[in-house]
Amino acid sequence: MSEKMKLILSDTNLNIKPQNDTTFIDLSSLKITNCVGCFGCWTKTPGKCVIRDDAVKVYPLIAKSDRVMYISRTKYGGYDTVMKTMLERAIPIQKAFIRLVNGETHHVQRDVLPKSATIIAYGEISDEEKEIFKDLILRNAYNMNFTDYNIIFTSEEMLEETVRGEVLKWEK
């Protein structure tokens, strides 16, 4: 694995200027179709998605990052479409094979750095939806190799300011 990096994946364009070791990706500007569940990335071309769109540029960066920030609108207590589509397309960084993590069965990771995650969920989110989202990120932590994570709920109006504040914390 080459040098570590920091990655910000956002479902919307934001006016932020992260430092050089941080890559910002506005997923809404990319062409990413949904996973078709073919298992090709596990059983035909292991580690590579058979759909050759912009997602194939993103999931290697997820694997290489030791800090990630995922910024997403939520829907029914989960990620909304743009972020969820990318996360589903990131399964080539896992293997088909199963292992035990904290006593639960999960997929084995390929060359994926353990990572510290900041998840910024925005929009109008009810208390019930917040609880579901927290449970979801706990599950993601097992499946996406998070060593630790922080969830921040914010409004659409406060999003840019919230992200700037979190990026500043990374830079300290």
Added chain:
Amino acid sequence: MGKVMILNGSPRAPKSNSKIYSDIFRKYCKLDTEYFNISKTNHIELCKKIGEFSDVLVVFPLYADSLPVTLLNFLKNLELNPPEKKPVISLLVNCGFIEYQQNDIAVKMMEQFCKKNEYKMGSVLKIGSGEAILTTFFNVLVKMKIRRLAYSVANKKYKTFTLTMPLSKRSFIKASTKYWDNYGKNNGVTHEEMDTMNIES
């Protein structure tokens, strides 16, 4: 007499395990059933039809710990195009892990959808080891459980059911490795090739 609409929310709907689960449900349900794949292009057509049914059974796999995008996008469209008469929504959700509880987030998200849009939630069947169970002799357990699910929907005695392979986790991991090795073998790919650490290289 009610009528059940079965919606397959798997991205690989025609070739999916969700299709097989749906077929088993249709076999055992004493009500009339109609089956539909959710595709990218038929959301409006399905939204128009949904009001004709007393019950809907949504059958889908767990994707990245929650609802697959195929289903999520349909639900968002259904929210914008609601039927006048709302059916009861039941679920059959499966994940590849042995713990059927890993489906809980997806079920809670569906409950949120129902709550927001004033649909009544019906029965739920959560299946663990759902990728491989149909290819083992445990598929008899699948049939028994789906039969009970179908009975509960047809008789409006809505309940939550669960199912997984009755194996220890260690045995499950061994069995799943064999399952995936065979899957690769059918594509001419070895265990070692599938086990690569490389990503896009």
